[in-house]
Amino acid sequence: MKSTIHDVAEKAGVSVATVSRTFSRPDVVSQTTRDKVLQAAKDLDFNISRSAAALKSQQSFRVAMLTSEAHANWFNANISIALNDVLQPAGYDICTYRIANAAERQAFFADLPLRRNVDAVIVNSFSIDGDEISNLKKMNIPVVGINVPSSAGFDATISIDEYESMRLLVRHLHDLGHRDISFVCSNSAQAPLRYSADLRMDAFLRACHDFDDTTPTVIRVPRDKENEDELILSRFLTQSPRPTAICCQSDATAIPLIFKLPRCGVSVPRDVSVLGFDDSTYARQVELTTIHQSPEELGYEAARRTLQLIQGTCPEPRHLTMETYLALRGTTAPPRSSNGQRND
Amino acid sequence: MKSTIHDVAEKAGVSVATVSRTFSRPDVVSQTTRDKVLQAAKDLDFNISRSAAALKSQQSFRVAMLTSEAHANWFNANISIALNDVLQPAGYDICTYRIANAAERQAFFADLPLRRNVDAVIVNSFSIDGDEISNLKKMNIPVVGINVPSSAGFDATISIDEYESMRLLVRHLHDLGHRDISFVCSNSAQAPLRYSADLRMDAFLRACHDFDDTTPTVIRVPRDKENEDELILSRFLTQSPRPTAICCQSDATAIPLIFKLPRCGVSVPRDVSVLGFDDSTYARQVELTTIHQSPEELGYEAARRTLQLIQGTCPEPRHLTMETYLALRGTTAPPRSSNGQRND
């Protein structure tokens, strides 16, 4: 009922080797033979069995993606789609391993459940450490990183430059005359595996440090709370002196704010400038000034490099930094007293 | 270097059959033997080879998901995560097949590239027709649908009731006193594969039909345009008489509107009520009245049923309708002249 390579060989009057080659290396079989085989395969509704091909050829045709994010977010959704767009047509499945907490992390890197069962691993925005990378390397397969803390140990990495991005943001605010700037972030203690939250705050503080007349403050709230936006609002409104600009860790934090601030009598950008990070869903429509990045491109580049590494070629360059830019829109403006003086 | 089941058998002093059973059916091997095997496996960094297991056991440990959506959206991202959460721990990979246009659709259902290579197929929000379902069934594997046009031919389906949902929405507006209601949707001619866009409009029109004093109108715009929100705005503002309420096909359409309408001098909900559909990202924060649905639950239920069907048990019930509810929030209010009279 389900036909095998033997059935096709018989029907086409060739050997199974030829049938196999017709699918795996069509260039080495003659046009005439190829046509015969293809016709027979079609008549018999034949597909190559991936499991058999995998077993014999010592490949798994699977690529693992490691991530720590529990919920559906814009960044990961775009990464996944881009990976699938490149890897699927090339014959690879993507298996997503979500590591949600310290126990899972420990278990994963100790057991390495992927050993022998994937052809490459992509580490996505995960705060992986040196020992963990070493463990991964024991599998003797390519290891590719997307937004990882360091490129050390990786066969290829694709990242954005958080520091440069934050510098763009802070310089823009400084140019406008802002001197009191708040950074809003979720408490990283709650999300120890997610890379970039901590980094981004550090980048903000460093960027402010370039200007000795600029006072950065930080508003930290617990992560994944339903009322995150209310907490932030409350903290901001009670700060004294009130900062003239708010840099948010991501658009997802900024968008609720630009909706709610006016309802608290604080006009955006007249009374306070608000900035996001990502240029994600709705950012353009709500005119949010933000840093544009493209997880889709990060994903494409990562997938392409993964494929190259599997085929044994070294991607050029091995470590790529994708450019970001400041999407200048309507939520930033000069502060009310734009003389650069503090009004305290 | 890479150890096989033979190495483990030798080290543990048992047969390969016992090693195999230790992993696939641990209940049938004695505690003592199991411990020996597990220890040997650990010492040798051994994992079962999926390809070999798959080949011999005539399973592929893969589940296909068919979808037509090109871009990352809230619904699909949540579906994917839920499917992965259930299927991955059960040992199944998910391979996502995206069918973007008529040619791909034709090719896919004619060739059935998954034949012999997946254990089940999940059809997600795809406007699949009877012939296509028949084709799928030729593979002799379970076929599960999420939001498909009809449950006919499916081994299991999970859906929401679009009609009932839309009735909730329209009745709420009618109760408030609205009689002129617009439905905003993207042009389905551009997206012939996506199921639910057309259906939702039909549901809206039917729901309005329940009230003979209510006049529905439709604003249709091309899909996936960058300036979709501006087109809608322009159409709405030039309509005469201007509807007192706008029902949007999804939150993604509604959210830009509730941001932009006030900037055109139209206050929400004072001058116009706006409703979404989904209860997706930011809906709560921007106080959008909308229909709540949970793609996560749809995904979990679909995955659970898929697993049951693979194991040969029939899910109960086979066809499940997930409840939705009206999330009553701040973007709906009585129309300005709430006497139910038309002011034309």
Next chain:
DNA sequence: CTGAAAGCGCTTACAG
């Protein structure tokens, strides 16, 4: 509860 053995459906050197 455990073992010996057949075989799942391919790929790939090797030979011609």
Next chain:
DNA sequence: CTGAAAGCGCTTACAG
């Protein structure tokens, strides 16, 4: 360009 043949690493009836 094509074929004969070995074997990838498991699972699973069957026997004990």
